[in-house]
Amino acid sequence: MAGNSQRRGAVRKGASKKGPQVGSGGQRRRGLEGKGPTPKAEERPKHKANRMAAAAEKRAGGSGSRPGARPSASRGGSRRGKASSEIVAGRNSVVEALRADVPVTTMYVAGRIDSDDRVREALKTATAKGIAVLETPRGELDRLTDGAVHQGLALQVPPYEYAHPSDFIDPQTPGIPLVVALDGITDPRNLGAIIRSVAAFGGHGVVVPERRSVGMTASAWKTSAGAAARVPVALASNLTRALEEYRKAGFFILGLDMEGDVQLPDLELATEPIVIVTGSEGKGLSRLVRENCDQIVSIPMSSAVESLNAGIATGVALYEVARRRAI
Known part of the structure; x- marks a missing residue:
């Protein structure tokens, strides 16, 4: 009724002579503001992809790492800072990765995909x-493949869990310690081939520097032909410092170079704990790494061949070391 001050909204607030303001209260303006990029399907709590990824992680052991992965070291510089999950796209690449036992958390299949032998094999293997x-x-x-030609198939590969270089300094390790360190190797196929050679000739691990070096990608996994599951790869924040630590622990540092002081057949340090350092094909060993080597070793070759691939050169050196140790 008129003059009823108890009726809600009938009392003017403050000394203003105006009545109640009519408007949206800023809701329309806020509704026009952007909400940021759409999160990935796996990151949406109520999305099917999120539940499937969580189930896959639980089946893998609940740690979020690949099955059989080595635990990451807690020391500083033990984990590659830029490590992230990798996407393998394309029917041939997906099938090859599954055949090579590359660690995979999720396989994405496009809706209404045209099935062929590769699709059927990928689904059966997964x-x-x-x-x-x-x-x-x-x-x-x-979006997930960043515009790559995926042909309706893609795999998500989790980040690799690196070891620490000091993990290879272990008196309880069977046999004479043998480690390979890479200086400036950027081709993942070379890394995969070197890991395979280390496994074949009794090596204990591979060390890669954090900068200007290849990491453990799906391509490296495939080239290693399964050896990456048995041979640990360590990440060094500073390769020169890591080599100094190995020397203090009693290792001899041998650098591979075309202009070496010692030829491989004359190597007398093969029966000692050693670290074989392989440089890039173009630049070879860096100056600081070369200065930290006890010997520079060369592989005798025919004059018709200018140089060897880094992966092949490392394999030849590992074979010679294994041969001498077996005598």
């Missing part, structure tokens, strides 16, 4: 290995 298989719209798959 199911047998307990890999989460998600049907994904093509637009979302384009």
Whole structure:
């Protein structure tokens, strides 16, 4: 009724002579503001992809790492700072990665994909290995693969868990310690081939520097032909400092170079704890690394050949060391 001050909204607030303001209270303006980029399907709590990824992680042991992965070291510089999950795209690449036992958390399949032998093999292998298989719209798959030609198939590879260089300094390790360190190797296929040679000739591990060096990618896993599951790869924040620590622990540092002081057949340090350092094909060993080597070793070759691939040169050196140790 008129003059009823108890009725809600009838009392003017303050000394203002104006009545109640009518408006949206800023809701319309806030509604026009952007909400940021759309999160990935696996990051949305109520999305099917999130539940499937969580189930895959639980099957892998609940740690979020690849099955059989070595625990990451807690010392400083033990983990590659830029490590992130990798996407393998394309039917051939997906099938090859699954055949090579590359660690995979999720396989994405485009909706209404045209099935062929590669698609059927990928689905069968993923199911047998307990890999989460998600049907994904093509637009979302384009985004996940960053516009790559995925042909309706893609794999998500988790970050590699690196060891620490000092993990190879262990008096309890069977046999004479043998480590390979890489200086400026940027081709993942070379890394994979070197890991395979280390496994074949009784090496204990591989050390890669954090900067200007290749890391453990899906390509390196495939080239290693399964050896990456047995041979640990350590990450050194500073390769020169890591080599100094090995020397203090009683290792001899041998650098591979075309202009070496000692030829491989004349190597007398093969039966000692050693670190073989391989440089890039173009630049070879860096100056600081060369200065930290006890010997520079060369591989005798025919004059018709200018140089050897870094992976092949390392394999030849590892074979000669293994041969001498077996005598």
